[in-house]
Each structure stands twice: as structure tokens, then as C-alpha cells.
Amino acid sequence: MNKPDARPLLLLNPGPVTLSARVRAAMGGPDLCHREPEFADLQRAIRGRLLQVYGLDPRRYAAILMTGSGTSAMEAMIASLGPANSRMLVIENGVYGERLSKIAAIHGMSSVPMTLKWGEAIDNARLRALLDEHQDVSHLAMVHHETTTGRLNAIDPIARLCAERRVTLLLDAVSSFGAEELDFPGWGIAACAATSNKCLHGVPGTSFVIARRDALGDDAPQRTLYLDLATYCREQDNDGTPFTQSVQSFYALAEALEEFEEQGGWRARHARYEALAEQVRSGLLALGIRPLLPEGASSVVLNAYHLPANVSYERLHDHLKAHGFVIYSGQGSYAKSIFRISTMGEITAEDTQRLLSAIAALLR
Secondary structure, three states, X not given: OOOXXXXXXEEOOOOOOOOOHHHHHHOOOOOOOOOOHHHHHXXXXXXXXXXXXXOOOOOOEEEEEEEOOHHHHHHHHHHHHOOOOOEEXXXXXXXXXXXXXXXXXXXXXXXXXXXXXXXXXXXXXXXXXXXXXXXXXXXXXEEOEEOOOOEEOOOHHHHHHHHHHOOEEEEEOOOOOOOOOOOHHXXXXXXXXXXXXXXXXXXXXXXXXXXXXXXXXXXXXXXXXXXXXXXXXXXXXXXXXXXXXXXXXXXXXXXXXXXXXXXXXXXXXXXXXXXXXXXXXXXXXXXXXXXXXXXXXXXXXXXXXXXOOOOOHHHHHHHHHHOOEEOEEOOHHHOXXXXXXXXXXXXXXXXXXXXXXXXXXXXX
């Protein structure tokens, strides 16, 4: 058994992330009742800062906060804004696209799946043909960054199709919000689901939906009590909250957003991730470890790699954990053939070099 590294574990999984010292310290803020004005101030500040990430006008858009994981934001978005009397087309090229379809089915929505192989690029000609075939499609739901494989799905051509067909675009941006481009007005995004504990470097427990206010109209069906976005938005606009929120994770998110702004916003975070991801990619290629997807197909947030010959994921994971790193396995049919590395969180170039040295030592 390798001697454990004395340093704290660095998380190279796609959330939760390794925290900065100041974000971790923020969770030690005073005990606070969610019905007091101090909490209202905290909530208002977070909502404003979330809109500032992509420069959104608060008169047109609302940041809607809830306690839960990223999946709770996905479900709130689909349940609150999905079609009542028409159909929704769901693009599936990984676990999380398939999860959108499951959410729609659970809430009784009629949907049309566009099913691709995991990691496959979206065929826009095929998408156009599906929309031609199903004229009753009024909504399209898809994942921006599909962490199953690291694929960053191209939104722009799909957004143009949606605008042409007057189809409402709902986006899962859980693992891209804060590090990849999101052109809300240009792409006509009606809503996107996201979370605090990925590219924003907060802690698990708070998720959110950024929605156009005109998408939260009175005609939206209420399919759920706890996850109804219109209820949250109405209460939060009045400095309230419909249910108890995770106060300590709010503290952490507020601090993480302040840190995010100081470091230069999403473009700076994109550049930081990109440099670290390229360092890992080139280092692994030098060791004979190939990426799953071609260059340029992955997000800067996470890349997937083929396991080295004769090295199981369990062996690689345990070796790296003993050296201070936590990586992520593949899912489903990829469970025995790939591993995934994310460069989110408080990670440095020195850390990634130590990672590469640890992998090289195993291969030797």
C-alpha cells in the first residue's frame, strides 16, 4: 500500500470541488434564520451576482435560488417550464440528457428523444428533420456540457433552429455555468439550470435556475410544490423564500461569487481551466494515455481519457488517492474503459504536475 500523501485530497471529479480557504471559512458565518432581514440581504446579493456572471438585465431575467443539488435545478426547470399541451424534444448524448428525459416522463410530459451515442456530436440536420417530423414540439431541452464524456455541445446552431421554429430552449448548464460561454439573449435561452459547487467554486447544497421573466408567466403549469420556479421567484422578488434554505451554503456561494468577480469572471475562469486541462492532456499524451474525444470537442471543465493498458480504474483511483488526488470513473458502458479529470476548484499548475508525476510512477 502506498504511503498516503500528507496534504488534503484534491478533488479532480466534476463537483464538488476543492474549495479556497476563504470560501471554506465563509461557512462559519453566524447562525441565521431564513425569515430574518439579514438572510434577505444575503439572498438578494447572491441573486444579483449570479445575473452579473453573464451581464444579464434583472428586469428581463431572474436568478432563482433553491436548496438542492444540480439535479434539483434541472427538475425545477423542466417541471416548471416544460410544455403543458405540446411536446418537448430532448437531446440525449450522455447520462444527463437522458436524465432530462426521465424528469419529463416523471412529470407526465410528452417528449421526443433525439438519442445519440454517448459523446457523439449533435447532428443538426437530423435535429432539423426531427423538428419537421414533430410539428407539435414547442420546447427543446439539452445539456450544454455533458460530463459523461466531457463533450461540450454546440448551442449556437441549435439556438438558431429554435428561433426559426419558435421553440423554447431549456438548457442544463450545471457544469458549464461560470466557465463556458452562455449567450442568453443571443441564443434565446428561456432558462438554464446550474449549481453552486462546480465552476463557481461554492459548496454543495444550493442550486439555481436563471430564467427569463416572461417564461414564468401565470399560464405555466404547477406540477410540483417544492420545485415550482414561479413560487420561488415571486417570494424571492419580495425578499422571502418559500422553504428553508441551506444558510451555510449560501454564505459559501456569496463568498465564492465575490472571489469569482475578483479573479476576472467567467472568461478568466475559462482561461484558467483551459491551461490546466491542456497541461493534463499533453502530459497524459506523453505517457501514451489518449483522450476519449478529439481535440476541441471537450469543455475546458472536464476531459475523459482511455485507461492505460493493463491498469484498471480501481487501481488508478487508489494509487492517485494515496498521492492526494480524487479522479472520476466512467459511467455505464464506459465504467471499465475511461477515467475523467476535471480542473475545477482551487487547483494549480503545480498540482497538475504532481498528478502527472504520480501517474507516471504507476506506469513505471
